[in-house]
Every structure is written in C-alpha cells, then in structure tokens.
Amino acid sequence: MGGSMRRMVSFLVVCIVLGGASPALSEHARFSLPVEVADTLPEGVGQIGLFQPLRYGLTDSVELIAHPLLSLVAPAADFKVRWGQWGGWTVSSLSGVSFPTGLVSLLACEGTGCIYPQDAEIPFLIGFKSELLASFSMLEALRGTFRLGGKSAVALGDNTLPSVDLPLAYTRFAHLREHVALWAGLGLDGRIWGPLWFVLDVDGWWVSESDAQFALEQTGTVLWQISEGFALQAGWMLIWGEYPYGDEWRVLPLIDALWAFGPTD
C-alpha cells in the first residue's frame, strides 16, 4: 500500500479511536451524545459521522454499531441490546467481535503512517468486547449512566506486537497484545437549553500490563443540534494514565460533527 494511503489509514484509525469512543442516543434528541448509554436507537434510525461509527436501530431494542470504512480492513460489529426498563432504569448490554489482523498488518511497516514496527510478528487476531450499561433518569432532561466493560483478543500464532504508547490509544489497543482492558464509567447527559445538550463523563481503565495499568478519562462536551439531521459537538477530554514511559496528564480539545437519518419522532 502506498505511503499516502497508509498515512490516511493511520489518520482514520487515530480519529476513530478518539471519535468512536462512545456516542449514543439520548432519548431526548435525535442525535447521539458522546456518551454510551443504555438506550438504543429506534428501529430504522441511523447516525454516522466521517470518523464515528455507523449506528443503526435494527429493532427498537437492538442497535448495530460498525465502522463502514475500517471494516474494509478490520471487520467488526457491536450489537447493543436493550433488555428492559424498570423503575426509571434502562439496562442494556453491548457485545462485539472484531477481526483486526488486516489493519494491524497494514500499519506494521516501514515509513510514514506505520505505527507498528515492520518486524513485529502479527497473528490472526479475534477481538472481543462486552459492556453492561444501566441508565437512569433523574430529572425530565437529565440522565445518568453506569458502564462496566472489557475487551480482549485471541491470537492464533506468535504475537510480538508492541504497545502503542499514546494516551487513549494505549488502553484501546492493549487487547491486540492479548491483554485484558477493563473499564468502568459514569456519565451524565442532559439538555442545557433548546438545541444545546451536555455530557459529563468519567471512565476508569485498567489494563493487564505489568507496569502501566491505570488510566482515567474525564470528558465534557456540548452538543448543538443545528437541524434535524446535523449537529456539532465541542468539549474537552482530561486524561491521566500510566504508560510504559511514566505517568502523564493531558488535556485534549474535542470537536465533532454528526449526521443523522431515518424517521423522526
């Protein structure tokens, strides 16, 4: 693959790692807010961003999540299933499987855009992801969500992939090295006023590495629904983590654009 194509793929991977972290639907707006919640998209309603995954309501209680572009080299799909609502609580589970070998092999090379070394031994990888979500309504336009999840992978063959030592990427790619990554999170989302919505979110990560295990991510975002089909997001992500090179704090500004389609309420 040529250098320019590889650089584009690397750029997409970076944006998807950051952008696909957790958007989900607020029951109070057509758009998904940047926090994974227990609610699912209604049947026939979908959302896609340039780098965020496609989300589509297969039924009122089953949502498909997939990256159309990345699936060309790393087929993957998540299914969120809403199990029910009890006393103001909504409970869902999210399960996914991925086959990232093609993408990893593409990124293990010599030259610009290669985030893995060319001499890394890359096995056939099957990734697994599971998450339990419980959302509860506190006020008319305010919702909280608890999340508990994990991911890992099975390798068929020798695996000498190194870690990707960057905040966000380190925790999200650890499973490719057959480590377990676990997370627990708490999110708060709701309406500020009119077309403005907010998210405050905190996630704690644990990775089964021997010397760099914990990370904390705190996100704050405002979504501005400009029209029925378009919204803008802006906010920040505060990250603290342990990495092979030491502890690090980092603050990242976040921006995003979202498009929605399908039947309206």
Add this chain to the structure above:
Amino acid sequence: MHLALSGCDPFHTEFEAVEPAQMYAASAQSLSEEVPGELVVMTWNIKFGGGRIDFFFDCHGDRVLMGKSEVVQNLEGLAAKINQVSPDILVLNEVDVGSKRSAYVDMVQWLLDHTALNHGAYASQWKADFIPSDGLGRVDSGNAILSRWPLTGATRIALSLIGEQDALTQHFYLKRNLLHAEVALPEAGAVRVLATHLSAYSSDGTKKTQIDEVKSWMDTFVGAGEHVILAGDLNAIPPGSWKLKGFADEACPAEGPFDAGDFSAETDWLDALYADFSPAVTLDEYARNNLPHFTHTTDKEGFWNRKLDYLFTNGAFVDGSSLTHQASWSGGMPTMPLSDHAPMSVRWVVP
C-alpha cells in the same frame, strides 16, 4: 469529524532557540580526585545503546525496537569501555533518555550510575511523544556531557534545521543542537565543553551551516577568554581524506541524486575549525595514514572506514595522546560490537 488536538505542538517536538539543558547527577557520587594536570576527554556516538543490532535505518536489517535486557546488555558493554578509558569528561551522541526503541531506559542516568562520572547535562535533538513512522513511537535522544566535576550553565542551542524538508517531516525529524556546559575544575578554573552531532542527511548545505554555527559559538566563548573543548560527531570527513565516496558499507539505496556517503563536495567544510583550533588528530597525522583514525562504519563485519568524530580545543592536547579506540589492539578492548562509531580519547592540558 472528530478530532483531538493538543495545542500547536501536540507531540512536543519543538525546542526554543536557547534553553537550559537537562541536568543529571550520579545516584552515588564517586570521590572527585583533585584536578590532575591533564584531563582525559572522550567522545563517543553510542548509537542509542543499540550495539550492532541491524536496525532498519541502516538497511542491514529490519529491527526497530529493543527489549530492556538487550539495552542493558549493550550499556554494560559501553560502560566497560568507558571505565577502561576512565575519562574525566565524556561527550556522548545518540544517547536515549526516554525512547520506546530503547525500552525507555534513561541512558545518561544509567551511565552515570555505572561509571566514575558524577555529573551530566543532556540536550535532546530528537524528541516526540510519538513518531508516526516505522513503529518508532516515543523518542527522546540527543547529546550529553558527563563529567567528574560539577557542570554549570548547561545550555541547549538550536542549530539550523534542514530547510529542504517539508513541514510535516521537519516537525517530526531530528533537530540538531549544540550543548555546552562549563566544567568547574576545583582550584583549577573551568573549561567549557561543547557537544554536538551534526546533520547527516542534508543536500542543501545545512551541515555546512551547522558547522559554521558551532564554530561561531566556539569563537564567542574563546573571545570571552574561556578554555574550550569541542567534541562530537560532525558527520563530515577531514581535509586530506583518501576516500570521499563509495564506501563499501552503504546498504541503503540513494534517494534521488543525494548520497549521504558522498563527501566529495565537502572537502573544505572543516577547514575553519582546523585553522583556528587544535584537533586531537592533526591533519599531518591524518594525512600520513587515515586508517587508524576512522571512527565509523555501519557494517559490523567490516572495519571502520571514515572519520566522522572529532575533538578540538583552543588550548592544548598532549602530543600523541589521542587514540581512536578501533579494536583491542588500539585501545585494549573490542569496540566494533558496541556501536557503529568508535570512541576517541585524548589528554587535555589543564591551563
């Protein structure tokens, strides 16, 4: 589009024009003997502790990253040689202090803790939170000055960047520097040591510009009445070199018309340094026989085939005291397995 940005220098690759160097001290200080009449000064490009592993960039292999045990094993070899020479002042090039390729070992601290040297100053010439190329990841590599006696005023001076590079490449590429520090010699004044490692891969004259910048700084310190020692890898060959191009160890294909191993257009680039400063290896010595003074080869199965490393002073080196430690018969210990550069040492007369 969902982007995460972190300021205008998101990967922390930039440097100020002039900034303080990073200071180090040995965990256990060795006794500082009184200053002798002659100091042993040593310079060595240690190839980031990579020994003779065939890394991808030399085109002899495809290795990128080392494990910690490999790095420590290589550092042990380097320390053995350094302890054998027992320098009072040591200048290092390509020393990593926080690079993924060398398992994040801080080599300045490691060498201070495993030699008789007590104080260190470090100036990065390649630093990035993440190099999005070749799987390198995080890198922090540069020049260092190690000394038995305290260092003061250690400063990193930015040298010219390679102008022909595009902005993206330049953002993530090496940024050469001149590191200088004053070695406080107890009851014997002081000497300013300058450490540098110049560009190897510029076809637009950047290397010559950097040579001139280094010389200019040396002139400034000399003009202020200071005793000066310059040491390091200049990536240039001396006047009077028998061979100017076509070195047998060049395995990488030339990129267009530029050949980093062709020095034929650079034969006079070091003239001003030789004219105004005393070299550890005089031009007469070098002209009589180039071979014992060669300090570099990328081919571990071959032999050193060009001189890229230097020591200069405005004072005096002890005549005949310079040595390029090429092998056990010239230095008492094999050095070919330790780096793609051979170390040099010389005795400097304390004024």
